[in-house]
Amino acid sequence: MEDMKRQTVVLSLIERLNLYGSWCGETHIQKSLYFLQEMLGVPTGYEFILYKHGPFSFDLKDELGVMRANMIIEIQSKPYPYGPSLIPGEAAERLKELYPKTTKEYGRQIDFAAKKLAGFRVAELERLATALFVTLEEDMDKSAQARAKRIIELKPHIKINEALKAVGEVNSLMTEVEKEFHFKKPVIKNP
Amino acid sequence: MLPKKLTYISQWGHDPARRIVKREHYRKLYEKNPGDMRINPDAGRLIYEAIVSEFGAGAVRRDPYTDKNSAIEFPVLRSDGCILSSYELSEIMQKLPIASFDYIFIRPDLVKQADEWLKKNRNDIIKIIPLGG
Numbered sequence: 001m002e003d004m005k006r007q008t009v010v011l012s013l014i015e016r017l018n019l020y021g022s023w024c025g026e027t028h029i030q031k032s033l034y035f036l037q038e039m040l041g042v043p044t045g046y047e048f049i050l051y052k053h054g055p056f057s058f059d060l061k062d063e064l065g066v067m068r069a070n071m072i073i074e075i076q077s078k079p080y081p082y083g084p085s086l087i088p089g090e091a092a093e094r095l096k097e098l099y100p101k102t103t104k105e106y107g108r109q110i111d112f113a114a115k116k117l118a119g120f121r122v123a124e125l126e127r128l129a130t131a132l133f134v135t136l137e138e139d140m141d142k143s144a145q146a147r148a149k150r151i152i153e154l155k156p157h158i159k160i161n162e163a164l165k166a167v168g169e170v171n172s173l174m175t176e177v178e179k180e181f182h183f184k185k186p187v188i189k190n191p
Numbered sequence: 192m193l194p195k196k197l198t199y200i201s202q203w204g205h206d207p208a209r210r211i212v213k214r215e216h217y218r219k220l221y222e223k224n225p226g227d228m229r230i231n232p233d234a235g236r237l238i239y240e241a242i243v244s245e246f247g248a249g250a251v252r253r254d255p256y257t258d259k260n261s262a263i264e265f266p267v268l269r270s271d272g273c274i275l276s277s278y279e280l281s282e283i284m285q286k287l288p289i290a291s292f293d294y295i296f297i298r299p300d301l302v303k304q305a306d307e308w309l310k311k312n313r314n315d316i317i318k319i320i321p322l323g324g
Contacts, residue, residue, distance in 0.1 A: 004233055062259045069257045069291035070232045071225065077282035084285040091232040097319045098233065 006044050007067055008099040009036075009106055010060070014073060014086055016114030023121075025083045026064065030056055031125040032117045038136060039177055040109040048133075050154060054126040055133050112180065116173060124166075130155055131166035135174075144168065217252050217296035220305050231317040235293035238309070241316045242295060246305060250298040258290040 001009075013032055017024045022032075034055045036042045046057040064086070067073045074089040096103050120128065134150045135142065148163035158166075177183050210216050220242070227234040239253045264278040277284050297305045 065259055065289055066257045066291075069289040071228050072232055075286050077285040079282060081279065083279060084282075090229050094230065094319055095232050097321060098231070100321050 001043050001045055003063075003066075004095065005099055005102045006046075007063065007072060008095055008102045009042060009044055009110065010063060010067065011072055011088060011092055011095055012103055012107070012110045013114060015088055015092075016110055017118050018085075018087060020114050020118035022114070022118035023083075024085045024087070025122070026061070026086065027053065027083075027122045027125060028117070028120075029064070029086060030060060031129040032113050033057070033060060034129050035117060035132065035173075036109060036113045039132060039174065040113055040181065041183060042106050042109050050130070050133055053122070054129040054155070109181065112177070116176075126155075127151070127158055127162055127166035128169055130158070131163070131170040135167075135170055144171070215299050218299050218302050219294055220251075220297040220302065221295040221309060223255075223291070223293035227313075227317055231319055234317045235295075237316050238313070239295050241312065242297070242305065242309065245308060246297065246301055250301055252296040253294070254296070255293040256291065263287060 010029070010033065013036060014024060014029060017028055017032060022028050031054065033044065033046065034048055034057070037044050037046060038048070046060045046063075048055040048057045050056075064073065068075065068089070071089045071091040072095050073086050073092065076085045076087050078084055117125065117128075130151050131147065134147045134154070137150070144164060144167045147167045148160060151163040151166065152158055152160060221238055223235050227238075231237065235253075235255055239251065243251050263284055264276055266274045267277050267280055268274055
């Protein structure tokens, strides 16, 4: 997907996250886009690595900077201790006019991801995204216990009950995605 | 007489070298500005491609740059002993503008002609036309 089309997808996601009441800070966008790309199959092509707070894409971080510089998004700063939010900028509508098909083509997936994830706080999103990361790992035993154990191995500050809950939530999301978009989900034992 | 390979290299580097020595460097024709960005966020690329198709690739150069590391973050020691991120503590740090530019340069003998041409066609070039995607 070319750069400006990817930016159209990111912009639509930001708009939808704001619409569904998300704080819409950078972490919310990072994690929601991870779900959008890896679970809902939108081919944005960002490379995600497991970083300090779960899956993170430096490419996406750079892209958000470019979008800010091009007035597609802007920062709404908040007083301490709240982090800033990202909102559509002055050139946002123009970008959507340039790529109307992209906005339409992935609209359902974007809406689904935003609706399901908008209500989560940063720490919850970290656990959920890490649970998805673990689920998608190759050669991973897909049982809930094994995945929860792997989450704790990667992120020792996460408690076992929180890890199990995150795995359960990822399973439910995958089932919903499969039903709504007819995607094949990874084989999960004892979900 | 220079060997064949050296002759080739000297010919290849002659034009830029001459331009430096004789101050015949390419001159600035266009730079990114908020007015054009509001009309079309892809204005820089569109203008560059239009100028290339009018005057030829050899006559035009583009130098775009956007700073990738936009957040200026450093630890701040507060009077209560807590160490916090400058980015979290300061609304101004969060909103610092990103260094970003996009320049288009043209061969010096074409400056006047290209400037007139761009003034005449700029609005049409950056007009929003829905793309295939």
